[in-house]
Amino acid sequence: AQSVTQPDARVTVSEGASLQLRCKYSSSGTPYLFWYVQYPRQGLQLLLKYYSGDPVVQGVNGFEAEFSKSNSSFHLRKASVHWSDSAVYFCVLSGGDYAQGLTFGLGTRVSVFP
């Protein structure tokens, strides 16, 4: 069975500060990892994805994530947040086939204040 853990339910940061959201995964097969963002009353939007290769992947809006097989982690980072980054962020795992689709973490709610 595969699983995703996002240990931080809520994160509050000041505008302009850096942000790191943690994600740990468990997968018996090759992990395909995603970060999605959900703005209020909207669906999920893809920020970035990792399949293989360079463990640091770049995404939209200045986000990047680093994959670590040894740590079973896929942490998300942004150097300088904007108030519009306030949203819920989901770390998501695909086991490589369509069985049960994607496995979601519970999400981290990010609040950016001026």
Next chain:
Amino acid sequence: NAGVIQTPRHKVTGKGQEATLWCEPISGHSAVFWYRQTIVQGLEFLTYFRNQAPIDDSGMPKERFSAQMPNQSHSTLKIQSTQPQDSAVYLCASSSGGANSDYTFGSGTRLLVI
């Protein structure tokens, strides 16, 4: 490309009534997924179709939930005899196919059972 379209955006039903939720996947996408999102449980897989065929419905409550995909342009999720615990946001996603494909989510249908 209008993305994945879900209708209605909001639905209020009385306890015991039937609710039908609609999803129009991205044209050309071969896989369609349904998820349920609640504050307590987070995002839960319900079911998925590939090339219109039901592949895995292991997440579906068996007695009152059913899903169909009569053609490649839409899928429906039907909940019979709705209960207050069915209140949730129901998200539909589609994918072009393959283990490393992106998943595109709709904005969801917010169902409230009163």
